[in-house]
Amino acid sequence: MLRNVVALVGEQAAAFELGVVAQVFGLDRSDDGLPVHEFALCGATPGPVPTTSGxxxxxxxxxxxxxxADLVTVPAWPQLERNPPEPLLEALREAVARGARVLSVCTGAFLLASAGILDGRRAATHWQFAGRLARLHxxxxxxxAVLYVEDGPVLTSAGAAAGIDACLHLVRREHGAATANALARRMVVPAHRAGGQAQFVEMPLPEARAGYGMTELVDWIQAHLDRPLTVEDLAAHVAMSPRTLARRFKEATGTTPHRWILDQRLQLAEELLENTSLPVEAVAARSGFGSADTLRHHFAARRGVAPAAHRRTFHAGTPPVSGEHNQARRKDRSMEIWINPACSKCRSALSLLDAEGAEYTVRRYLEEPPSVRELEDVLLRLGLEPWDITRTGEPAAGELGMESWPRDADNRTRWIxxxxxxxxxxxxxxxxxxxxSAVVGRSPESVKSVLG
Known part of the structure; x- marks a missing residue:
């Protein structure tokens, strides 16, 4: 259990990132029944430390x-390529060796990497500095692409506000979902954010290089993204064989025609989501994906979120006034429902979603079983444990003897x-x-609750 938390700061400390850590671990919220931590600031030497905010x-x-300390946090570390003070590095190594947790926000990962703590581990940092971190270490x-990574006792997060996600994740691990959700409500932030930082990364697309005779074809493709385009179509347009076209196109753009067209379609879809109020189905049609489901699939693979979530984050229009909030939220929100078609409650939930005009995709989990990681994610969203969503009356449960399984943290992985x-x-x-958000939709009330 976390009781004692230290925040490491150096010259030109990042005030926002430190504020994130202090908000989660440094304030006494015992009046809300939340845990209280002993919190201290630590540096290479005691005394005044300037911040980037003046x-x-x-x-x-x-x-x-x-x-x-039970937890050592590094809110950010501005001196990315300067050797940190050895006493700090040694203290970090000793902390991990004795079993303390370590959490970094943004460029704080550079200090952990300098201490050797991240060697052989997955780690996150702000997307702008990810390449430099990989090069230096x-x-x-x-x-x-992720908001945060947990690898053993080490938790690293992406830039700035991603530190909130990482801190709440750690609170959830240490104190339970109810405590993390209560703290999130107190801080007026979501207890769990969809997607990762990939949705915020600027991704330039490859351009056709001069001298390969592809400029006219590239312009033609961009003017016809709303129609089906095959290599054979492109080859016919420039009077080449498909094989020659594929080879010359890759020489000109550095990628295959299929990949290049997909990237162009995604870029067009992003522009339409950000700058128009077209329904997702219309965006899919104009960008050549054909259906909203196909657009959602490729968009989630590229950006880590659904198109509707991207629109809410980046749309250039005026936010709805308060009286329109719930209606707009319901219209734009995208959902996935896990079902067994033979289940009457599943059919009822689908009917209710249709009646409410909800935008959703269906996943038949007997045909496409959720992975362990997906189950862990949905349990975090639900604020439940795996035994809370287990049908112990099923034959498989009897065969496994699940009724006798302990329902505790040591056996949680076994249940999942x-x-x-x-x-x-x-x-x-x-x-x-x-x-x-997420619900187990066993009643009309629970289904309506996720609609907003």
Whole structure:
């Protein structure tokens, strides 16, 4: 259980990132029944430390204070390529060796990497600095698409506000979902955010290079993205064989025709989502995906979120006034519902979603079983444990003897593995929305609750 938390700061400390850590671990919210942590600022030496915002912090503790911490946080570390003070690095290594947790926000991962703590581990940092982290510390497995990564006792997060997600995740791990959800409500932030930082990354597309005779073809493709386009179509347009066209196109753009067209379609879809109010179905048609489901599939693979979630984040229009909020939210929100077609409650939930005009996709979990990672994610969203969504009356449960399984943290993985291997054990239907909410839709009231 986390009781003692230290935040490491250096010169030009990042005020926002430190504020995130302090909000989660440094405030006394016992009046709300939330846990209280002993919280301290630590630096290479005690004394005033300038911040990037123009004011100074008073650091009260030297590196020796880290020895008392259950959790060591590094809110950010501006000196990316400068050797950090060795006493800090040694204190970090000793903390991990004795079993303390370590959490970094944004460029705080650079300090952990300098200490060797991230060697051989997956790690996250702000997407703008992911390449530099990988270059300076090649033994670190940098993931530039996620909001945070938990690898053993080490938790690293992407830039700025992603630190909130990482801190709430750690609270959920240490104190339970109810505590994390209550803290999120107090901070007026979502308890779980959909997607990763890929949705915020600028992704330039490959351009046709001069001298390969592809410029006219590229212009023609961009003018006809709304129609089906095959390599044979492109080859016929420029009077080449498909093989010659594919070879010359890759020489000109650095990628295949299929990949290049997909990227162009995605870019057009993003522009339409951000700058128009077209329904997702119309966006899919104009960008050449044909159906909303196909657009959602490719968009989620590229950006990590559904098209409706991207629109809410980046739309250039005026936000709806308060009286229109719920209606707009319901129209734009995208959902996925896990069902067994033979289940009457699943059919009822689908009928209610249709009646409410909800935008959703269907996943038949007996045909496409959820992975262990997906189950862990949906349990976090639901605020439930795996045994809470298990149909212990199913034959598979009897064969496994699940009634006698302990319902505790030590056996949690065992329960999740069983659900992944035997999806018929899952209580159904489960509805997940792209804003991070989720319900077990066993009643009209529960289904309506996720609609907003």
């Amino acid at each position: 004011f100074c912090l008073q650091v009260t503790h030297a590196p020796e204070r880290i020895a008392q 090649p033994r670190v497995q940098v993931d530039s 593995d069983a659900l992944a291997a035997h999806p018929s054990l899952i209580q159904r239907p489960i509805i997940t929305a792209d804003d991070g």
